[in-house]
Amino acid sequence: MKSAIVKGVLVAFVTAIIVSAAGVSYADDTLNGMGNKLRRGIVNAASGWVELPKGIYDESKAHDPATGLIWGSIKGSGLTVLRTGGGAYDTGTFLFPVPKDYKPVMEPETLF
Template sequence: MKSISKLALVVSLSFLFSSQAIANEEISGDSYLNKAGLKFLSGLVNVATGWVELPKNINLTGQKDTPVSGLTAVTLGVLQGAWYTINRTGCGVVDLVTFMIPTNPLVDPVFVWNDFLRETEFKGYQIN
């Protein structure tokens, strides 16, 4: 009976120390789970918030260096915003479908509210 309790003690201590060693491993920013998770999350968020490109582009068109009247800025902003809304939502769908391929998201900035005063860029797949 004592040998079984000693064996149980040794086995439980070995599990205790082995799990501590695993917990101390660092997860790098380039790990598969981090990239796939970011891509899934950005795809989901971009599908849900792609419409925010519309007011963002109306604002950006009105703030450009070339002076444009109010109605022209709104018209151009609505047209560009509608196009960017379609693009961001479409890129979100593609990112959702292909999240298991650990590439960077197709949109820069990744989320529409990041760097709100900068025009959105749509990229192809870049493995970094």
């Protein structure tokens, strides 16, 4: 009888340790995810404008300077809005795990 009680207490103790360790690990992952999302949001909101000259440069390299200036401006302007908006979204929602597990809304995560 006494050994059954000791075994029960031991099982409960080991289970409590395992469960609490998993909780600490989850909390650490959550805080890291929130911090990364906030950092990513601030960087993207502040540097989204860099997509405009980057678009011009990329299209000029891929084609010719005239195409780069025209099509790159259009493409860069669109990406500027997306990157800046994505940064504002990440900054505003960094407390919540959306998208799933704090994944980035754009690839690459940041320009830098």
